[in-house]
Amino acid sequence: MKKKAPYLLSIVVIAVYMVFAYGSGEDDNIELNADVSFTGTQFIITNNDIFDYENCRIELNSKYLLKNVDMDAGDTYTVGIMRFADKDGNRFTLNQKPQKLTISCKVEGEKYGFLYAEWN
Amino acid sequence: MTNVKTSIQLVIFVVFPMLIGGTIYVIARPTSIILFSWLNDLGLESFIISIRSVINANDFLNNWTIYNSPALFWSFSFTCFLGIIWNCNIDLESFSILLIPMCSGIVAEILQKTSVINGTFDIVDIRSYIIGGLLGIFIINHRTKIRVT
Numbered sequence: 496m497k498k499k500a501p502y503l504l505s506i507v508v509i510a511v512y513m514v515f516a517y518g519s520g521e522d523d524n525i526e527l528n529a530d531v532s533f534t535g536t537q538f539i540i541t542n543n544d545i546f547d548y549e550n551c552r553i554e555l556n557s558k559y560l561l562k563n564v565d566m567d568a569g570d571t572y573t574v575g576i577m578r579f580a581d582k583d584g585n586r587f588t589l590n591q592k593p594q595k596l597t598i599s600c601k602v603e604g605e606k607y608g609f610l611y612a613e614w615n
Numbered sequence: 616m617t618n619v620k621t622s623i624q625l626v627i628f629v630v631f632p633m634l635i636g637g638t639i640y641v642i643a644r645p646t647s648i649i650l651f652s653w654l655n656d657l658g659l660e661s662f663i664i665s666i667r668s669v670i671n672a673n674d675f676l677n678n679w680t681i682y683n684s685p686a687l688f689w690s691f692s693f694t695c696f697l698g699i700i701w702n703c704n705i706d707l708e709s710f711s712i713l714l715i716p717m718c719s720g721i722v723a724e725i726l727q728k729t730s731v732i733n734g735t736f737d738i739v740d741i742r743s744y745i746i747g748g749l750l751g752i753f754i755i756n757h758r759t760k761i762r763v764t
Contacts (some may be wrong), residue, residue: 498708501700501701501702504700505697505701505712508693508696508697508700509697509715509719512692512696513719515637516689516719516720516723517649518648518649518650518653519644519649519650520648520649520732520734524646524648524651524652526646552658552661557662557665595665597661597665599655599660599661607651607652607660609646609651609660609664611665611667613668
């Protein structure tokens with residue numbers, strides 16, 4: 496009876512470490528095959544994959560966000576720089592310099608796709 | 616005093632190794648692991664991807680560090696945690712509990728080899744699980760010997 500607590504705690508710890516181990520397993524996440532260029536006022540994003548990008552979350556300079564963007568396979572999209580806003584609603588301005596852009600989307604059902612681009 | 620000692624042991628032998636292993640996963644492993652889906656669900660993927668691109672861990676970490684050492688840290692931390700729960704007291708009962716991390720790591724690798732679960736079988740991972748587990752048992756045993764009763 497005295498050893499009930501160590502057994503219970505051990506079971507909890509074993510469960511937690513198994514979750515960590517599960518998290519280290521391979522998933523179906525992929526790197527997006529997309530081209531991203533910047534014209535000075537807008538981003539040109541081309542989906543070079545054979546599947547659609549859904550519900551994309553595009554983050555600029557780790558601060559400004561654009562959510563719920565869909566990009567069909569093979570299509571090119573133009574995203575104006577001023578469409579990005581931070582969590583307080585402040586828009587990215589033409590005076591600011593884009594340095595890094597990350598895109599994460601749902602692809603082929605439940606998989607996630609990622610892309611990272613940066614400019615000097 | 617015992618609580619303070621236990622807390623210090625938890626930080627040094629449990630939390631710290633897991634932080635090292637977890638950091639290696641986050642900054643250096645391919646984004647195709649399940650952990651990245653969790654980070655994405657938490658809205659942290661942009662932050663993590665930015666950190667990865669800045670650090671470029673693959674440029675200075677070797678393959679063993681990236682692909683095998685997390686298994687060692689996981690096994691070591693797991694074994695030490697169980698040992699601390701059992702008050703660093705090694706007897707037949709607690710010893711069999713302390714073998715669980717090592718054995719579960721080995722079983723997981725065997726299941727990967729037989730394609731029962733996802734992942735890539737790696738004999739070096741098995742060695743890492745064993746070394747981590749034995750190191751943990753050694754630490755727990757050492758704590759037992761120097762424990763002031």
